[in-house]
Amino acid sequence: MPGGQVPDVADLVERARTGDARAVGRLITLVEQESPLLREITALLAPHAGRAHVVGVTGAPGVGKSTSTSALVSALRGAGHRVGVLAVDPSSPFSGGALLGDRIRMQVHATDPDVFVRSMATRGQLGGLSLATPQALRVLDAAGCDTVIVETVGVGQSEIEVAGLADTTIVLLAPGMGDGVQAAKAGILEIGDIYVVNKADREGASEVRRDLRTMLAPSSRPTEAWKPPILLTTANTGEGVDEVAARVDAHHRWLDTHGELQRRRARRTRDEIEAIALASLRSRLARVNVGRDMDDLAHSVLARESDPYSAADVLLEAVMHRDT
Amino acid sequence: MPGGQVPDVADLVERARTGDARAVGRLITLVEQESPLLREITALLAPHAGRAHVVGVTGAPGVGKSTSTSALVSALRGAGHRVGVLAVDPSSPFSGGALLGDRIRMQVHATDPDVFVRSMATRGQLGGLSLATPQALRVLDAAGCDTVIVETVGVGQSEIEVAGLADTTIVLLAPGMGDGVQAAKAGILEIGDIYVVNKADREGASEVRRDLRTMLAPSSRPTEAWKPPILLTTANTGEGVDEVAARVDAHHRWLDTHGELQRRRARRTRDEIEAIALASLRSRLARVNVGRDMDDLAHSVLARESDPYSAADVLLEAVMHRDT
Numbered sequence: 001m002p003g004g005q006v007p008d009v010a011d012l013v014e015r016a017r018t019g020d021a022r023a024v025g026r027l028i029t030l031v032e033q034e035s036p037l038l039r040e041i042t043a044l045l046a047p048h049a050g051r052a053h054v055v056g057v058t059g060a061p062g063v064g065k066s067t068s069t070s071a072l073v074s075a076l077r078g079a080g081h082r083v084g085v086l087a088v089d090p091s092s093p094f095s096g097g098a099l100l101g102d103r104i105r106m107q108v109h110a111t112d113p114d115v116f117v118r119s120m121a122t123r124g125q126l127g128g129l130s131l132a133t134p135q136a137l138r139v140l141d142a143a144g145c146d147t148v149i150v151e152t153v154g155v156g157q158s159e160i161e162v163a164g165l166a167d168t169t170i171v172l173l174a175p176g177m178g179d180g181v182q183a184a185k186a187g188i189l190e191i192g193d194i195y196v197v198n199k200a201d202r203e204g205a206s207e208v209r210r211d212l213r214t215m216l217a218p219s220s221r222p223t224e225a226w227k228p229p230i231l232l233t234t235a236n237t238g239e240g241v242d243e244v245a246a247r248v249d250a251h252h253r254w255l256d257t258h259g260e261l262q263r264r265r266a267r268r269t270r271d272e273i274e275a276i277a278l279a280s281l282r283s284r285l286a287r288v289n290v291g292r293d294m295d296d297l298a299h300s301v302l303a304r305e306s307d308p309y310s311a312a313d314v315l316l317e318a319v320m321h322r323d324t
Numbered sequence: 325m326p327g328g329q330v331p332d333v334a335d336l337v338e339r340a341r342t343g344d345a346r347a348v349g350r351l352i353t354l355v356e357q358e359s360p361l362l363r364e365i366t367a368l369l370a371p372h373a374g375r376a377h378v379v380g381v382t383g384a385p386g387v388g389k390s391t392s393t394s395a396l397v398s399a400l401r402g403a404g405h406r407v408g409v410l411a412v413d414p415s416s417p418f419s420g421g422a423l424l425g426d427r428i429r430m431q432v433h434a435t436d437p438d439v440f441v442r443s444m445a446t447r448g449q450l451g452g453l454s455l456a457t458p459q460a461l462r463v464l465d466a467a468g469c470d471t472v473i474v475e476t477v478g479v480g481q482s483e484i485e486v487a488g489l490a491d492t493t494i495v496l497l498a499p500g501m502g503d504g505v506q507a508a509k510a511g512i513l514e515i516g517d518i519y520v521v522n523k524a525d526r527e528g529a530s531e532v533r534r535d536l537r538t539m540l541a542p543s544s545r546p547t548e549a550w551k552p553p554i555l556l557t558t559a560n561t562g563e564g565v566d567e568v569a570a571r572v573d574a575h576h577r578w579l580d581t582h583g584e585l586q587r588r589r590a591r592r593t594r595d596e597i598e599a600i601a602l603a604s605l606r607s608r609l610a611r612v613n614v615g616r617d618m619d620d621l622a623h624s625v626l627a628r629e630s631d632p633y634s635a636a637d638v639l640l641e642a643v644m645h646r647d648t
Contacts, residue, residue, distance in 0.1 A: 039633040046631035262626075269622040269632065274609060276636035277643070281605040285598060298593040302586075307370035308593065309363045312600035319601070320644060 009037050013044040016143045019082075021116060024143045028118050031135045042135060045142045050265070052084070052141035053252045056162035057151045058188070059172030064198040068172055068235040068244075069151045073109055073117075075238075075245035076147055082114040084140030084148040088133060088162075116140055131279055133165060134272045147248075163191035164271060167264055168251045170194045170244070173212070175204030189215055192228050194247050200232035200240065226254050281319070288318045333361050337368040340467045343406075345440060348467045352442050355459040366459060369466045374589070376408070376465035377576045380486035381475045382512070383496030388522045392496055392559040392568075393475045397433055399562075399569035400471055406438040408464030408472040412457060412486075440464055455603055457489060458596045471572075487515035488595060491588055492575045494518045494568070497536070499528030513539055516552050518571050524556035524564065550578050605643070612642045 007026065015023035027045075030037055057072070059065050069085060076083050109115040120136060133150065140148045152162045163169045171192035176199075195216070197208045209230050216228060229247055233240035255261040288294070297314060300306040331350065339347035351369075354361055381393050393409060400407050433439040444460060457474065464472045476486045487493045495516035500523075519540070521532045533554050540552060553571055557564035579585040612618070621638060624630040 042633050043631040046625065047628045050626065050628070265626060266619070266622045269625045270618055272632045273618075273621055273625070273635045273639060276632055277609055277639045278606060280636065280640055281609070281643070282602060285601055285605070294594055294597075295590070297597055298590045301370065301593045301597070302374060302589060304371045304374070307367040308596045308600055309366050311597045312604065315597060315601045316604055319605070 007037070009040050010044060013041065013048075013142070016045075016139060017048055019113065019144055021113070024116055024139055025118065027139045028120075028136045031139060032120055032132050034132070038135070042138065045138050049138040049141040052137070052145050052148045053168065053248075054137060054166045055147060055149045055248055056166030056169040057149055057172065058153070058162050058169065058191075059174075059198075061153055063172045063174040064235050065151055065153070065172055068196065068198055068233065068241070069149055070109065071233070071235045071238050071241040072149065072170075072244060072248075073115055075241045076248075077109075077112065077115065078242075079245060079249070081147045082145050084116040084137075084143070084145035085118065085151065086133060086136055086140070086148065087117070087119040087151045088153075116143065116145060131275045134268065134275075137165070165268060167255055167261060168193045168248055170196055170248070172196050172198050173208055174199040175202045175208050193226060193251050194244065195228055195230040196233050196240075196244055197230065198233050198235050201234045201237075205232055224258070226251065284319045285315065288315060293318070331361070333364050334368060337365065337372075337466070340369075340463060341372055343437065343468055345437070348440055348463055349442065351463045352444075352460045355463060356444055356456050358456070362459070366462065369462045373462040373465040376461070376469050376472045377492065377572075378461060378490045379471060379473045379572055380490030380493040381473055381496065382477070382486050382493065382515075383498075383522075385477055387496045387498040388559050389475055389477070389496055392520065392522055392557065392565070393473055394433065395557070395559045395562050395565040396473065396494075396568060396572075397439055399565045400572075401433075401436065401439065402566075403569060403573070405471045406469050408440040408461075408467070408469035409442065409475065410457060410460055410464070410472065411441070411443040411475045412477075440467065440469060455596075455599045458592065458599075461489070489592060491579055491585060492517045492572055494520055494572070496520050496522050497532055498523040499526045499532050517550060517575050518568065519552055519554040520557050520564075520568055521554065522557050522559050525558045525561075529556060548582070550575065608643045609639065612639060617642070 007030065009030075012023045012027050016027055027041060030041060035041070055072075057065055057069050066087070069087070073083050073085060109117060118136065118140075120132060137148055137150065150162055150165060169191050171188045171194070173188075173195065174197065195212055197205050197212070199205065209232060212230050216230070231240060231243055231247065233244060235241060252261070255264065294315070297306070297311040301308055301311050331354065333354075336347045336351050340351055351365060354365060359365070379396075381389055381396070383389050390411070393411070397407050397409060433441060442460065442464075444456060461472055461474065474486055474489060493515050495512045495518070497512075497519065498521065519536055521529050521536070523529065533556060536554050540554070555564060555567055555571065557568060559565060576585075579588065618639070621630070621635040625632055625635050
């Protein structure tokens with residue numbers, strides 16, 4: 001299809017639903033580029049989505065996320081699942097695309113028609129995971145993926161965001177990547193549904209597990225609560241990964257039984273609606289925030305004739321009273 | 325002052341201007357907590373701010389940022405500067421406060437009345453550096469700091485944000501932290517005004533410098549452009565840090581001479597005005613986005629009676645037509 005042509009979105013969605021990988025890829029690209037067709041795409045996809053189990057995989061650089069994700073995909077495929085993978089890389093804000101490395105590790109699945117792998121670069125100002133990712137997720141969901149893995153680098157806020165997006169969050173650690181203080185620092189102790197100590201063949205893996213166990217010790221956890229397991233894997237060889245897949249399934253069932261799956265999905269939907277509304281407000285701001293008016297406001301602050309809050313009032317006034 | 329009492333902001337600002345460390349600390353706390361007094365604080369500070377040279381220090385975890393910042397503070401103090409430090413730690417979204425480690429490393433400056441050190445935790449949803457940091461910066465600026473160092477962990481988007489905030493951005497590297505591909509991945513090659521290879525006493529430091537030099541080779545750089553130097557330091561011992569301080573000064577003069585200082589400040593002010601306006605819109609959204617209405621919207625999407633965009637329209641309608 002020529003680049004300049006407006007894509008037939010209804011046709012793309014129909015083809016994506018049959019599992020056409022090119023249509024899936026094209027839709028995710030449109031979502032990622034925040035195409036003007038996004039609204040139409042979302043409306044067409046929404047009736048066919050909402051079934052996928054969303055699994056977040058996060059961990060610090062170097063713990064073996066891509067290898068683990070790839071091994072988990074194999075295990076889930078072995079159990080008959082159709083699997084989508086969104087590898088979100090917040091560390092490459094400039095690339096506008098994803099890094100080759102992740103894709104290469106996933107190439108073992110390249111010829112499997114029931115695996116969809118997609119790398120996404122998060123954009124700086126547009127809120128990282130918050131807008132494009134749930135919509136890319138919906139594409140994979142509507143394409144019949146019953147499990148979608150969202151893989152993020154666990155640094156900064158991304159692991160928190162993925163926990164908000166996922167039904168089940170897997171936190172990966174590895175020996176030699178820093179001690180318990182590091183784990184606490186990254187805030188991962190609050191978000192894991194399943195903890196995996198990868199590179200279990202290396203020295204120190206059982207110590208990492210022991211430390212984690214101590215830190216995760218249930219203090220006043222209610223008896224019906226999910227107790228996050230701590231598993232050991234060697235993703236390179238696949239050792240222990242079937243057990244991870246089994247726990248992913250078990251957590252999914254637990255969520256469903258306890259009404260938590262519905263609650264997480266309702267929260268996720270609220271978050272998405274709010275993110276779309278916020279993006280709309282932001283683009284209204286951006287349309288006002290061009291040219292002379294905005295420069296004048298900045299200069300009045302720099303000249304100490306105004307302050308940033310008063311200047312923001314002027315900007316808001318323009319946003320709220322302009323019909324767009 | 326009792327916790328429940330409304331602080332006398334005008335008095336705090338007056339005292340901060342005389343360099344009263346407690347008043348400075350209290351104002352930054354109010355800024356960080358997004359106190360309802362923020363607007364008043366900003367208006368009171370704005371006439372007294374706008375002089376400080378803002379220096380960003382960023383780099384991956386482990387390169388020695390805190391040690392380097394502390395050594396740079398010593399060097400700048402030696403040259404007679406009054407220095408503020410904001411250590412922004414985006415990796416601790418849950419802590420609501422900063423880590424002890426950074427503070428400990430800075431304790432050498434604890435008794436110096438012309439050094440103000442403050443750790444800030446960035447908050448998840450409120451846009452990281454984008455709102456509280458420029459305002460904390462204004463507090464230190466109004467308190468007479470002629471140099472304010474903003475230290476961020478260089479992962480994800482934070483190093484990009486600090487580059488937007490700073491007049492001069494120092495990018496720290498160290499041997500053994502990954503190769504040139506890592507550097508490129510982090511997007512640091514676009515943002516540094518000064519590159520520092522720390523831990524120069526370790527093997528591999530000169531290779532890091534050589535690789536950096538290759539990657540930074542000016543292709544079509546105009547002759548009057550600033551050429552980012554690549555310096556070697558051993559921050560632990562202070563070796564090479566005076567040279568960093570000298571280059572920071574040189575870059576400041578260069579910016580001033582080339583009109584770039586004004587341009588960067590105008591851009592920073594525009595960004596801040598926009599961030600304030602956006603935060604205001606966001607809080608309007610949040611006020612609407614509570615209770616039954618929002619749950620109903622989410623459920624209509626989950627029940628496939630609506631889609632997220634149509635639901636967002638309803639939300640926006642409520643935001644735009646509610647007088648707040």
